[in-house]
Amino acid sequence: MLLREIRNIFHTELNAVYGAEEVSSFFYLLIEHYFDLERFVLAMQPDLKIDKDQETIIFKALSELKLEKPIQHIIGTAYFMDMDFKVNEHVLIPRPETEELVRWILDDHDNDHALRVLDMGTGSGCIPISLDKNLKNAKVFGLDISTEALQVARENNESLHTSVTFFQADILSINNSTKNEVSELNQKFDIIVSNPPYVRELEKVEMRKNVLDHEPNLALFVADDNPLQFYDKIVEYASNRLEHNGCLYLEINQYLGVEMQTLLHQYGFKTVVLKKDMFGNDRMLKGVKK
Template sequence: MLTLDAVLENLSSRLETLYEKPEARTIAEWTLEHALKASRFELLQRRKEEVSPELQKQLQTYLERLLQHEPLQYVLGEASFYGREFYVNPAVLIPRPETEELVQRVIKTYQHQPEVKLLDIGTGSGCIPITLAAELPTSQVWGLDTSPEALTVAKSNAEKLAQNVTWLQQDILQEIPVLETHSLDVVISNPPYVLEEEKSLMRQNVLEFEPHLALFVPNEDPLLFYRRIAEVAQQLLKPGGKLFYEINERFAQETKAMLQQLDYQDVQVHQDLRGKDRVAEAVWR
């Protein structure tokens, strides 16, 4: 009899060819929990349970994809963000914990202000605007992306999580979003900020599967998207409105200086939980 315990051990062992033992074990547990639609506690309670042929087949399919370095979130089709599960596929970046810190800063700033108007630029899976719509329920939220495939994912997540977000498909480098001038309280963005030269430092599962359009900027212009978004925000923010970015820690001071040169006020750089410069915040005059 093949038990869940035995299957878990096998998954962990096979994944140790790619990952350190603790990470391999965690991925194996998440995979099994997803397949069973069970919590970690339920998995422990059921570990002597016999595994059906159907479950064995499903887990084998997952394992084959994982052994090709495909990220777990794409294999399972979901990723956690701010306490919610979002559908993801290779058209969108996998949501990161650092981005939760960006979103949390906006929520804390505006949680007592009614009818906040927010635009997320480069929305991907929609995790930022959907979370803001849920956590700031009287707000009006827009999400913008150049990729129609990404917006399909974002719309699916908004429907799944029953949140009202208006979606815009535009290339921010080419045009200004069709919104009323000086009408927004917040512009927020986690734009591409990884330099092309940093590819060699990235894990294979990121480099081969996540969308390069959402990751990389040219080596010669690391602030390409930050500068353009700041220029767009000048036209869209109300006086006193705020711009929030997730940033590349290597260019924190350059990002701050750029915003000051564009006449933003009270420009601040905040560190994430690991002590890295991760969020820039600025007020439009």
Template structure:
């Protein structure tokens, strides 16, 4: 089997599952994983035969694709904000929409402040690692309930040379805030897909990405937003910012919750596809002390 015929074989096998552009991207990622060669080198050596070990890896990858396993789990890698990160079934695969959330934070604070920042539900660590890359002087914390996810995130932080303080904690626990310092920014991409929406999701997501990071009960879809808002009221400095990624169907509900909780400058932002995807708000500044003398 040559490199060219192997590529063509993937395209033919997955064409019923993906559109042509996505199928091509997947085939290129798998072939780079199998051969260790970039696209240009694979073109130059397209008539070269796959050694037996590579052909075995190719067959294994092809079978995984036909089982609808995400290509990122096959290669063990995913790109986020210009970084190659390790991923596994223990963490969500980083999405472009989450890159937009990171970009919003950076655009809001272009001076690279030496602040304290917390990411809640960090998963692969993509958000805090990307921010630490851009803000090396910041003291960045990241929390997750999953020890397996934290192991992936810690590995990614080491590979990227980005010191992040990882904390094993369930944000729903009353004790979640005890180990945290005061903070200038809190960011979270929490579980926000309602259980009733599960059946409409791609099989690649349902079967292979961690449900604990995806789903919330239908009767309490704002569970994590309410708890994180309470933590933010306790731990954010006055004037501090809270950023969320959200369910596109619940944007107004999240805004109303944050207004009710006393945050100001609550803004709903759309993603590149025009869907409600992010919310930012500010903890109110402390009221000035009344210095007037009693009459």
């Protein structure tokens, strides 16, 4: 079958759900991933055909896209900070906004040495692995409550040749005792970063089916009446475990920027900076410890 005919079928079947531009992106991503074909191939070879086995693969992906399965889950990877991360239903798919958060940290600490860094709620490991890759003298740690997420993070750590230390811990209970049972949590850090669950249940109506049905609710949602429950524990922990002038970086709910600034001030952070993402939403927060 001609590849351009399959492209036309993709648009016919999917444009109403995703829009033509996104469907084109899906199609070219799939042929590059499965067949090692560049996106300009049809301009050079308009009559290019694929065989029956290849047709089976591409039409299976089409069927999954019709069910609004994320393209990253179909191909098994997500592109983040110039790297391919393994992802599945147990971890959040890395977002461009999170990459902005990582780049903010790198811009602030590009020339620093011997940093100790902790990522809280690590998921796929995209944040600590990216920091480990770019902060050459840093010692980087990542925690998550999910065994399945930690397995994905460790696989990414190995495949991307980084040396992050991952361990299991519950953010909601890390402040329950003076000395934590998890030894890695008893040290001091120069940087603590987190992208915890922050979507309120009431905001589900704003989200697409591919997120609601295929990404882990555990990593996404918080109760409407306690939307800062994870941040409260993280900020409390950071206030005790950051070095003097240590930095806390958070990805936040765009509707709760003022509340988040207030929270950091309540825990004694001397400098609090709220930053917008590429879409103009209040998305990132930085606090510097006294």
